[in-house]
Amino acid sequence: MELLDRYLQAVKKYLPARRQDDIIAELRANMESQIEDKESEFGRPLTQGEMEDLLRKMGSPVIVASRYQPQQYLIGPALFPLYLYVLRVVVLWALIVYSIVIVVVLPFASPDHSDIAASLLRTPGILINVAAWVTLVFVAFEFFAARYPEKCPPLAGLADNWSPSSLPPLEKVDLSGRKPRSFTQAVAEVVIGFLMIAWLLLIPRHPFLLMGPGVVVLRVAPYQLAPIWWTFYWWIVGLNALQLAWKTIDLARSRWQQPAPIRQIIFKAVGVIPVALLLSVRDHIYVVLKNPSADQLRYGGHNLDVINNSVHLGFSVICAIVVVQLAWEIGHIVWDAYRRGEAAR
Amino acid sequence: MTVAENQFESLRLELRRGSLTLAVLAQLRQEHYGYTLRKDLAERGLEIDESTLYPLLRRLETQGLLLSEWREEDKRNKRFYHLSPDGEQILAKLLDEWQAINASINHIFEHPESQNSK
Numbered sequence: 001m002e003l004l005d006r007y008l009q010a011v012k013k014y015l016p017a018r019r020q021d022d023i024i025a026e027l028r029a030n031m032e033s034q035i036e037d038k039e040s041e042f043g044r045p046l047t048q049g050e051m052e053d054l055l056r057k058m059g060s061p062v063i064v065a066s067r068y069q070p071q072q073y074l075i076g077p078a079l080f081p082l083y084l085y086v087l088r089v090v091v092l093w094a095l096i097v098y099s100i101v102i103v104v105v106l107p108f109a110s111p112d113h114s115d116i117a118a119s120l121l122r123t124p125g126i127l128i129n130v131a132a133w134v135t136l137v138f139v140a141f142e143f144f145a146a147r148y149p150e151k152c153p154p155l156a157g158l159a160d161n162w163s164p165s166s167l168p169p170l171e172k173v174d175l176s177g178r179k180p181r182s183f184t185q186a187v188a189e190v191v192i193g194f195l196m197i198a199w200l201l202l203i204p205r206h207p208f209l210l211m212g213p214g215v216v217v218l219r220v221a222p223y224q225l226a227p228i229w230w231t232f233y234w235w236i237v238g239l240n241a242l243q244l245a246w247k248t249i250d251l252a253r254s255r256w257q258q259p260a261p262i263r264q265i266i267f268k269a270v271g272v273i274p275v276a277l278l279l280s281v282r283d284h285i286y287v288v289l290k291n292p293s294a295d296q297l298r299y300g301g302h303n304l305d306v307i308n309n310s311v312h313l314g315f316s317v318i319c320a321i322v323v324v325q326l327a328w329e330i331g332h333i334v335w336d337a338y339r340r341g342e343a344a345r
Numbered sequence: 346m347t348v349a350e351n352q353f354e355s356l357r358l359e360l361r362r363g364s365l366t367l368a369v370l371a372q373l374r375q376e377h378y379g380y381t382l383r384k385d386l387a388e389r390g391l392e393i394d395e396s397t398l399y400p401l402l403r404r405l406e407t408q409g410l411l412l413s414e415w416r417e418e419d420k421r422n423k424r425f426y427h428l429s430p431d432g433e434q435i436l437a438k439l440l441d442e443w444q445a446i447n448a449s450i451n452h453i454f455e456h457p458e459s460q461n462s463k
Contacts, residue, residue: 023403026424030379030399033421037380059396067400 003051004031007061014065023068031058072146075138079145083138087131089252092187094130096248098123099194120198186251193244200237222295223287223307228278235274243267265333268326275319284312365393367443369401370428370436373411378423402426410435 008028012020035054039045046054058064075083102119144151199209208215218224246263278286287307289295346354368391372382379399386393393401405411410432413424428436 025422026379027399029421029423030383030395033378033380033423034395037384057394059394064396067396068403 003055007055010061011065014062015068073142075142079138079142087134090134091127091131092251094127098126102198190244190247190251193240193247197237197240197244200240222290224290226285226288228281232274232278239271265329272322275315275322278315279319284308286311367439370410370432373426373428376425376427378425
C-alpha cells in the first residue's frame with residue numbers, strides 16, 4: 001500500500017487546497033475497493049508490478065488532479081473571437097498612431113532626426129506591450145465573468161442585437177481573376193510604407209542610407225545637388241505619406257481586399273508630377289559646383305553640361321516609361337469596365 | 346497514431362462525453378459509490394476510466410444533479426451518490442432528447458433519400 005500512499009500524496013499536491021482531503025479520501029476508498037477486488041480475484045496480494053500497472057492505468061497524478069479542477073480558460077471560446085478582433089484593431093491603431101508620431105511629430109521635435117532610428121527600433125516592443133495589455137484586460141474579464149456571471153453583460157446578448165441588413169455588401173469579384181489581398185498582405189504594405197517614409201526622412205541626415213559607400217565620392221567631388229532636388233524630395237515624401245495614410249484608412253475600415261484601381265492610377269499619375277518637375281528645370285541644372293569661383297575652369301563648363309544633360313536624359317526615359325505604363329493601366333481599366341458591362345447585359 | 350485514427354479518437358470522445366453523463370445519471374437512480382458505479386457501468390458495456398468518472402461525479406454534484414453522503418460500508422468510509430430531485434427532472438429531459446436524436450439518426454440511415462430530393 002506504500003505505493004498507493006505515494007500516489008495519493010502526489011495527486012493531493014495538485015488539488016485545490018479547500019477540497020483536497022475530501023477528494024483524496026474518496027479516491028482512496030475507491031482504489032482500495034478496486035485493489036481488494038483484484039486480490040480476491042487472484043487469491044493473493046497484488047505484486048509490485050501489478051500495483052504499478054493499476055496506478056499507471058489510473059493516470060499520472062497531474063492529469064488525475066487536473067480533472068478535478070473546474071474548467072477554466074485564460075480567454076474562453078465565447079470571448080476569444082471578440083478578443084482576436086479587438087486585438088487586431090487596437091494593435092493596428094497603435095501602429096498608426098505611433099507611425100504618425102514618428103513621421104509627422106518627431107522630425108519637428110528632433111530636427112537632426114537622431115531619435116527616429118531609436119523610435120523605429122522601439123516599435124515592436126510597443127506593439128507587444130499594447131497586445132499584452134489587451135490580453136490582460138480580456139483575461140481579467142474572463143476571470144470575473146467565470147466567477148460572477150450575474151454581474152457581467154451576457155455576450156450572447158451582444159450577438160442578439162445584430163441585424164442581417166447591417167451585413168457588409170458583397171465584395172466585387174475581380175474579373176482578371178486576381179486573388180483579393182489578405183489582411184497580412186495589407187498590414188505588411190502599411191508597415192513597409194511606414195518604414196519607407198522613416199528611411200526617406202533619414203536620408204538627408206544620413207545619405208549613406210541611399211548611396212552606400214558612394215557617399216564618400218559625393219563628399220570629395222566638386223559637385224553638389226541643385227535646390228530643385230529638395231522640392232523633388234518633399235514631393236516623394238508627401239506622396240508616400242499620402243499613400244500610406246490611404247492604405248491605413250482602408251485597413252481600419254476593413255476594406256483592404258480590393259484596392260480601387262482608379263485610386264492606384266491616380267497615385268501613379270500624381271507620381272509623374274515630381275519627375276515632370278525635374279524635367280522642367282530651367283537649363284537642366286541638376287548639379288552645381290560647390291565652389292564655382294575656384295572650380296569653374298576645371299570642373300564647370302562642358303563637364304557640368306555633360307552631367308546635367310545625362311541626368312535630364314535619364315529622367316526623360318523614366319518619365320516616358322511611367323507615362324506608357326500609366327496609359328497601359330488606364331487602357332486595362334477601361335477594358336475591364338467594358339467586359340463587366342458586357343457580362344451584365 | 347495516424348491522423349485518421351487521431352481524428353476518430355477525438356470525435357469518439359466528443360460523442361461519448363454527453364452519453365456518459367446520461368448513463369451515469371441513469372445509473373444513479375440507485376445509490377452507488379464511485380467504484381461500484383464504474384463496475385456496474387462496465388458490466389453493462391460502458392467502460393469509463395476512473396480518472397474520468399470520479400471527477401464527473403463531483404461536477405454533477407456541484408451542478409446540483411447528484412446528492413452524496415459519506416457512510417461506512419465494509420469497515421470503510423465511502424462516498425455514496427444518488428440522483429437529486431433536480432437531477433431526476435434533467436435526466437427525464439435528457440433521455441427524451443437522446444431518444445429523439447437516436448430516432449432521427451436511425452431514420453436518416455434507414456431512409457437515406459430525403460423527400461425533398463424526390
